Amino acid sequence: LMEKFFNPRSVAIVGATPKEGKVGRVLVENFLKRFSGKIYPVNPNYDEILGLKTYASLKDIPDEIDLVVVAVPAPMVPSVLREAGEKGVKAAIVISGGFRETGTEEGARLEDELIEVCKRYGIRVIGPNCIGIFDNWSGVDTYFLPDYKMKRPPRGYISFISQSGAFASALLDWMAHHNIGVSRAISYGNKIDIDDVDLLEYLGEDDKTRLIFMYLEGLKTGRGRVFIEKAREVGLKKPIVIYKAGKTERGGLAAASHTAALAGNYQLYRAAIRQAGMIEASSFDEIMDLSKVLLTQPLMKGRRVYVVTDAGGVGVMLTDALASEGFELPRTPSDLRDELRKMLPPHCIVDNPIDLTGDTDDERYILVLEKLLPRSDVDAVVVVALPQVPGIRGELANYLVKAREYGKPLLSIVIGGGEAEKFKYILEHNGIPVFESPERAAKALGALYRYSVFRGVAREER
Amino acid sequence: LMEKFFNPRSVAIVGATPKEGKVGRVLVENFLKRFSGKIYPVNPNYDEILGLKTYASLKDIPDEIDLVVVAVPAPMVPSVLREAGEKGVKAAIVISGGFRETGTEEGARLEDELIEVCKRYGIRVIGPNCIGIFDNWSGVDTYFLPDYKMKRPPRGYISFISQSGAFASALLDWMAHHNIGVSRAISYGNKIDIDDVDLLEYLGEDDKTRLIFMYLEGLKTGRGRVFIEKAREVGLKKPIVIYKAGKTERGGLAAASHTAALAGNYQLYRAAIRQAGMIEASSFDEIMDLSKVLLTQPLMKGRRVYVVTDAGGVGVMLTDALASEGFELPRTPSDLRDELRKMLPPHCIVDNPIDLTGDTDDERYILVLEKLLPRSDVDAVVVVALPQVPGIRGELANYLVKAREYGKPLLSIVIGGGEAEKFKYILEHNGIPVFESPERAAKALGALYRYSVFRGVAREER
Numbered sequence: 001l002m003e004k005f006f007n008p009r010s011v012a013i014v015g016a017t018p019k020e021g022k023v024g025r026v027l028v029e030n031f032l033k034r035f036s037g038k039i040y041p042v043n044p045n046y047d048e049i050l051g052l053k054t055y056a057s058l059k060d061i062p063d064e065i066d067l068v069v070v071a072v073p074a075p076m077v078p079s080v081l082r083e084a085g086e087k088g089v090k091a092a093i094v095i096s097g098g099f100r101e102t103g104t105e106e107g108a109r110l111e112d113e114l115i116e117v118c119k120r121y122g123i124r125v126i127g128p129n130c131i132g133i134f135d136n137w138s139g140v141d142t143y144f145l146p147d148y149k150m151k152r153p154p155r156g157y158i159s160f161i162s163q164s165g166a167f168a169s170a171l172l173d174w175m176a177h178h179n180i181g182v183s184r185a186i187s188y189g190n191k192i193d194i195d196d197v198d199l200l201e202y203l204g205e206d207d208k209t210r211l212i213f214m215y216l217e218g219l220k221t222g223r224g225r226v227f228i229e230k231a232r233e234v235g236l237k238k239p240i241v242i243y244k245a246g247k248t249e250r251g252g253l254a255a256a257s258h259t260a261a262l263a264g265n266y267q268l269y270r271a272a273i274r275q276a277g278m279i280e281a282s283s284f285d286e287i288m289d290l291s292k293v294l295l296t297q298p299l300m301k302g303r304r305v306y307v308v309t310d311a312g313g314v315g316v317m318l319t320d321a322l323a324s325e326g327f328e329l330p331r332t333p334s335d336l337r338d339e340l341r342k343m344l345p346p347h348c349i350v351d352n353p354i355d356l357t358g359d360t361d362d363e364r365y366i367l368v369l370e371k372l373l374p375r376s377d378v379d380a381v382v383v384v385a386l387p388q389v390p391g392i393r394g395e396l397a398n399y400l401v402k403a404r405e406y407g408k409p410l411l412s413i414v415i416g417g418g419e420a421e422k423f424k425y426i427l428e429h430n431g432i433p434v435f436e437s438p439e440r441a442a443k444a445l446g447a448l449y450r451y452s453v454f455r456g457v458a459r460e461e462r
Numbered sequence: 463l464m465e466k467f468f469n470p471r472s473v474a475i476v477g478a479t480p481k482e483g484k485v486g487r488v489l490v491e492n493f494l495k496r497f498s499g500k501i502y503p504v505n506p507n508y509d510e511i512l513g514l515k516t517y518a519s520l521k522d523i524p525d526e527i528d529l530v531v532v533a534v535p536a537p538m539v540p541s542v543l544r545e546a547g548e549k550g551v552k553a554a555i556v557i558s559g560g561f562r563e564t565g566t567e568e569g570a571r572l573e574d575e576l577i578e579v580c581k582r583y584g585i586r587v588i589g590p591n592c593i594g595i596f597d598n599w600s601g602v603d604t605y606f607l608p609d610y611k612m613k614r615p616p617r618g619y620i621s622f623i624s625q626s627g628a629f630a631s632a633l634l635d636w637m638a639h640h641n642i643g644v645s646r647a648i649s650y651g652n653k654i655d656i657d658d659v660d661l662l663e664y665l666g667e668d669d670k671t672r673l674i675f676m677y678l679e680g681l682k683t684g685r686g687r688v689f690i691e692k693a694r695e696v697g698l699k700k701p702i703v704i705y706k707a708g709k710t711e712r713g714g715l716a717a718a719s720h721t722a723a724l725a726g727n728y729q730l731y732r733a734a735i736r737q738a739g740m741i742e743a744s745s746f747d748e749i750m751d752l753s754k755v756l757l758t759q760p761l762m763k764g765r766r767v768y769v770v771t772d773a774g775g776v777g778v779m780l781t782d783a784l785a786s787e788g789f790e791l792p793r794t795p796s797d798l799r800d801e802l803r804k805m806l807p808p809h810c811i812v813d814n815p816i817d818l819t820g821d822t823d824d825e826r827y828i829l830v831l832e833k834l835l836p837r838s839d840v841d842a843v844v845v846v847a848l849p850q851v852p853g854i855r856g857e858l859a860n861y862l863v864k865a866r867e868y869g870k871p872l873l874s875i876v877i878g879g880g881e882a883e884k885f886k887y888i889l890e891h892n893g894i895p896v897f898e899s900p901e902r903a904a905k906a907l908g909a910l911y912r913y914s915v916f917r918g919v920a921r922e923e924r
């Protein structure tokens with residue numbers, strides 16, 4: 001059934017309009033751009049909208065409708081759904097606001113009526129008061145923002161579920177700007193029906209989704225246990241990164257005003273998140289930091305990390321950060337130490353962090369990494385390559401891309417401007433996450449380690 | 463005397479060379495580009511380097527020399543300094559490595575000899591084994607990296623002192639890329655003479671420096687007390703942001719290999735940093751986050767922060783982050799609540815965070831801010847403006863710039879791509895810090911609050 005939401009053959013847009021700047025027009029425009037199924041605008045005042053034949057009501061459409069998108073004033077919504085039900089429609093996205101979120105009696109009454117109608121006809125609903133679905137593969141796009149306000153990201157394998165519509169659209173725009181691939185993005189508004197659990201289940205089985213991110217304020221009452229179970233099940237197949245908003249008492253109050261969510265006790269949420277093997281992002285930055293590492297890197301077998309650097313200071317920063325995350329930075333074992341001593345100039349430091357110093361060149365890095373990566377006592381390597389150093393010319397970046405073959409997590413720290421951007425571009429486009437901040441790299445690797453433990457790949461808890 | 467380092471009338475470069483890719487050539491090139499005083503290359507093998515008359519030795523230069531820059535092999539350095547001393551030179555930057563940092567007896571012996579010579583002649587030294595000074599006002603530039611490897615940032619008012627040369631150059635390059643203004647940047651290598659205390663004193667009195675950043679692994683033995691006293695004195699005039707590396711035991715080991723620094727007990731450093739009123743940046747990101755807020759924002763009188771948003775979710779994230787930093791987010795007082803109720807549509811939330819919702823326009827923000835900013839019970843305002851919202855057209859950015867007149871800290875959260883970049887550009891170029899991450903904004907405001915307490919402007923400790 002969820003296919004009717006994400007991959008419908010036909011869509012009716014109720015509330016379509018040719019009027020510039022209106023939600024009902026942006027919806028039609030966006031479907032026209034990327035959706036390859038049939039589009040039926042519905043509006044009794046027009047015969048045609050943007051070149052598409054327009055129908056006075058759902059009943060008049062001489063075709064089966066997989067998905068109906070509703071963007072009419074709240075008081076009209078229940079009757080639109082009734083009509084949809086009579087036509088046999090099974091999936092609806094209700095964009096319209098004006099329901100329980102208004103805090104008014106009338107809003108609550110309309111929402112109850114809507115629930116009742118959908119139950120009666122067996123219609124599954126996303127919304128109301130939502131921004132709905134952006135599906136980068138099928139072209140379903142109910143994000144009612146024009147391209148010039150919100151760019152659409154390239155196709156990719158990250159999907160997300162957001163309790164905040166505005167945050168979902170800002171995130172898509174941000175990901176487009178950073179050229180990060182997205183699969184499907186859903187925001188469910190008041191979630192009278194389809195909720196986090198349903199969406200997790202769908203995305204868990206979706207082969208176009210390799211990582212799921214969730215922005216969550218609170219679950220519906222009574223959905224806690226099934227959420228944990230579902231997350232655990234999905235998490236064994238693919239990582240779930242979660243940002244829980246409403247952590248503090250004051251934040252919980254704000255969440256209650258925002259989505260009427262019961263933010264609940266954060267400590268309980270935290271325990272549940274861990275139990276379910278989800279990876280918590282505790283800041284905006286961590287959302288993408290963790291996601292890019294979890295999406296691109298193989299699981300870790302242990303917590304022994306080596307650092308290779310051309311900048312001693314950044315080596316120290318990174319050592320602090322990795323140690324704070326619970327990683328072990330083994331002192332270089334004597335056999336390796338002897339090998340490195342033989343091939344490196346005497347002023348290089350062969351202890352971990354291995355400091356090739358500012359007169360290094362690409363070749364020196366490659367020599368060391370070729371010794372390091374095949375060893376069974378090395379679980380991950382972080383390469384600090386500040387490209388201000390004259391000897392770094394581009395070979396290192398190409399080597400690192402090839403070195404993914406060793407099947408070990410490989411991250412890089414790069415700080416700087418033009419040269420750094422070039423270096424970063426090659427790496428990030430080939431699945432090697434690059435960070436400016438040693439602390440952020442360490443945190444992302446920490447998340448990969450925790451997920452590896454959950455998946456039973458890492459040898460030990462810490 | 464420090465003027466001889468930062469603003470010399472004449473500079474001799476010992477070890478100058480016309481050979482491509484050599485340090486001695488890059489030094490001459492960089493001085494030629496920006497330095498307006500006299501430049502005297504010294505090298506017995508050339509009569510002329512890059513069009514400059516070249517001298518066989520320092521003695522041959524028919525002029526007083528304010529600053530000598532030394533880039534010859536370590537064993538020759540003491541005799542160069544002896545000559546400098548005989549010529550009456552009082553300031554030297556020794557770029558050359560090969561001293562105590564090598565861990566060899568010969569290196570230590572050479573360093574001791576160098577110290578002895580400098581004492582005898584009363585020469586003050588920065589280095590050896592250092593990258594020296596980049597002075598954006600006088601054009602002194604001993605950072606021996608060509609422009610294409612390390613871009614030079616625009617002139618500005620942030621100065622920094624870094625125990626790591628590579629980190630200093632990466633940071634300059636990074637700041638150039640982000641168009642952040644720099645005044646003077648110093649890295650002192652083995653610091654046999656001029657150290658953090660001397661540099662703090664100089665930058666403290668320098669009117670081209672409005673904020674000081676320090677990257678520190680460890681102080682010289684016996685300099686702890688005087689460092690704290692000097693930092694406290696300078697801190698009362700301008701903020702000092704400090705990043706302490708070697709926080710963990712493992713990081714301390716790495717620091718010992720790197721600069722032979724005794725990283726010391728981090729808890730003691732932390733206590734000293736607080737006592738001295740310095741602001742600790744605990745991650746790479748915080749260095750610039752804290753600096754940009756401390757540099758541009760007025761001090762805070764208290765910890766009552768209001769949030770105005772068009773995205774409820776980001777309002778919740780920010781509320782959590784501000785509460786975690788110890789800020790108070792007062793519930794909107796009833797008089798203000800009544801005023802807001804009158805002027806806002808009913809679906810807006812007038813409680814703090816004030817949520818103007820996704821159908822807001824610039825005018826709605828301006829109405830609210832005009833009520834909020836003049837109030838004596840408002841100590842700072844954070845404006846979340848996700849510009850995907852169609853109603854945000856540019857007026858808000860201009861208004862915020864004007865609203866600096868209210869003399870209160872004003873930060874903004876913007877997330878997204880093209881439209882967000884435009885918005886951000888206007889604000890950041892006019893002294894309003896913009897963040898993507900609610901958590902980073904809150905931390906930076908927290909630093910401003912702590913500094914305001916240290917300066918005696920904030921009413922209460924928390």
